[in-house]
Amino acid sequence: ETGVTQTPRHLVMGMTNKKSLKCEQHLGHNAMYWYKQSAKKPLELMFVYNFKEQTENNSVPSRFSPECPNSSHLFLHLHTLQPEDSALYLCASSQAMGADEPQHFGDGTRLSIL
């Protein structure tokens, strides 16, 4: 799946660092999503953007800050993270918001908090 590209693929950071995850989709979609995938837990939806407007914040701590400058790009700014934030962060996009719109995923950023 090359339609959704995430960088970096791997990130190791200390709890006091500030870093950003980047997602870019080349599918012409209008909705973008951030998910967290932790070991032995179902996929957790974090944020949803539709036409650059945030439509969902699924009770995510403020140390995670999303940004969507346009429909093709999505960022997740990280600061003062905790060890339990170590996980695979997946970005997805869909043509529109709706259960009938398949979501297409990137390969994720593997985040490790020291």
Place this chain on the structure above:
Amino acid sequence: GEDVEQSLFLSVREGDSSVINCTYTDSSSTYLYWYKQEPGAGLQLLTYIFSNMDMKQDQRLTVLLNKKDKHLSLRIADTQTGDSAIYFCAEGMDSSYKLIFGSGTRLLVRP
């Protein structure tokens, strides 16, 4: 409530058929998806089925939906070693854009 359940592990021999099962609790589910996740990668959309269908076939993949029992299955014919991965089912409802994912079934294909 919303809940999607899958068995954790399935092991099959190369060339055999694999059947991965999924149950969901919300009868208003209208769209059901299967995703594949290989090591170090994201989720790859394999196929999906609408609730007004009982079956969908796409090459080696067959999806069966039993709405009465809220049971979904993915059959992979002639399973290959490259099919070894984690398979996720997900349900979606007309009333929401959210997908509810199961915890995934790890498929191991033995040579």
